[in-house]
Amino acid sequence: MANQPPCPIKRAEIIEALRENHPCTANELAELTGVTIKSVRARLASMVRDGIIQSKKAPHPHQNLLYSLPVAGIVAGPRQYVTGSGTYTGPNWAHSAGRPGAMDHLKHPSRRGDALVPHTGQMVSMVGAR
Amino acid sequence: MKPRRTDPMAALRALSGSTKFTEAELTKLLIPPRLSIEAIRYGKGKFDDFDTLAVIVNTTLVRCEQISGDNTAALDVCYDAMNALMQMQARAVRTTGKIGFGIGEMDAIVGAVDLHEQIARESTMKQMADALKEVLKRLARGQVQRRVTA
Numbered sequence: 001m002a003n004q005p006p007c008p009i010k011r012a013e014i015i016e017a018l019r020e021n022h023p024c025t026a027n028e029l030a031e032l033t034g035v036t037i038k039s040v041r042a043r044l045a046s047m048v049r050d051g052i053i054q055s056k057k058a059p060h061p062h063q064n065l066l067y068s069l070p071v072a073g074i075v076a077g078p079r080q081y082v083t084g085s086g087t088y089t090g091p092n093w094a095h096s097a098g099r100p101g102a103m104d105h106l107k108h109p110s111r112r113g114d115a116l117v118p119h120t121g122q123m124v125s126m127v128g129a130r
Numbered sequence: 131m132k133p134r135r136t137d138p139m140a141a142l143r144a145l146s147g148s149t150k151f152t153e154a155e156l157t158k159l160l161i162p163p164r165l166s167i168e169a170i171r172y173g174k175g176k177f178d179d180f181d182t183l184a185v186i187v188n189t190t191l192v193r194c195e196q197i198s199g200d201n202t203a204a205l206d207v208c209y210d211a212m213n214a215l216m217q218m219q220a221r222a223v224r225t226t227g228k229i230g231f232g233i234g235e236m237d238a239i240v241g242a243v244d245l246h247e248q249i250a251r252e253s254t255m256k257q258m259a260d261a262l263k264e265v266l267k268r269l270a271r272g273q274v275q276r277r278v279t280a
Contacts, residue, residue, distance in 0.1 A: 102198035110206055119205065121195065123265060124184040124215045125274040127177040127222065127229075 009035040009043050011052065015069065018053065023068035025058070147256035159250055163243045171236065175229035180218065183239055185265065187211045190246040192261040192268075193253065204245060211242030212275065220278045 017032045018024065026044055030037040044067060047053045055065045109116035137143075151159065163186045166179035191208040194201050214235035222229045231239075250258060268274075 105199075105201040105205055106195060108202070110202065110209060112209075117209070119195075120273075121191070121268065122273055122275045123188045123191075123268050124212050124219070125269065126181045126184055127219055 007043055008039050009033055011043065011047060014040070014043055014047065014053070018067060018069050023056070023066035025064040025066060027064060029067065148254055150252075150254055151250060151258075155255075156250060160247050163246070167236065167240060167243065170229050170231060173228075173230065177222070177229065180215070180222070180229045183211075183243070184215055185262075186246050187215060187239070187242045188265040188269075189258070189261045190242055190249060192264045193249050193257070194245075196257070196261065197249075207238075207241050207245050210238040214238040216275055216278050223277075 013033050013035075014029060017029055021028065021032060024032070026037060026041050029044070030040045033040065044053070044055075048055050048067075053067050053069055055067050058064060058066050106119050109118040111117075162182050166175070166182040169175045169179050170183075187208060191205070191212070194204040194208055197204075214232075217232055218229055218235060221232070253261075
């Protein structure tokens with residue numbers, strides 16, 4: 001069998017793009033990464049097959065599939081999420097949260113009185129620094 | 131042949147990464163926020179005291195995010211403390227010029243400091259250091275709460 005050329009886009013690049021803009025379509029991912037749509041589609045298909053990303057139908061008919069990361073992938077860094085190997089570093093503690101439902105506290109909003117407040121991870125800024 | 135570069139401290143670093151704080155280290159870590167609360171409580175609070183409490187609450191929030199399981203209650207404790215800090219900040223910057231507790235704000239912040247103490251006791255040094263690094267990273271990229279009106 002002839003050797004096929006390597007796919008010009010890496011899984012980590014797609015995950016990095018999805019972490020900041022999810023969910024998005026294959027066309028949008030191709031624009032974000034600057035790679036051809038054909039390569040992006042090929043990579044997306046293998047990632048969906050391996051369960052690394054999720055695909056779902058768009059809310060409107062005649063629209064492309066929407067791709068997104070599961071919550072564990074949003075929390076963990078792209079490299080650790082894709083390979084699951086290499087040197088074990090501090091941020092990889094989030095990798096242990098791969099079981100379903102483990103990070104639900106980030107997924108569901110917090111109830112404040114009558115309102116539901118989504119988790120944003122925003123910090124309190126310092127005063128003394130000013 | 132070029133000699134291989136080895137890291138003579140690798141083993142020690144790995145150990146320190148998985149070691150919890152000693153009692154002495156915990157005391158050093160946990161006393162400043164208590165002192166800041168006392169100072170603010172007696173009307174002697176400075177902006178540095180506010181910053182100490184802000185770092186503690188921010189670090190606690192990041193650790194709560196990282197710990198898997200149902201942490202909604204723990205996150206709520208952090209949110210309460212953050213709201214209290216934002217109110218204090220708004221009052222200090224816009225009106226009074228002094229850091230002081232309003233109604234219920236001390237309770238909210240003491241709750242978060244207690245939570246921080248529990249988390250620090252059960253976490254490794256590296257986990258706490260990584261949480262602090264994450265806080266600094268978020269502050270540097272401007273991921274901060276919008277100021278409230280006093």
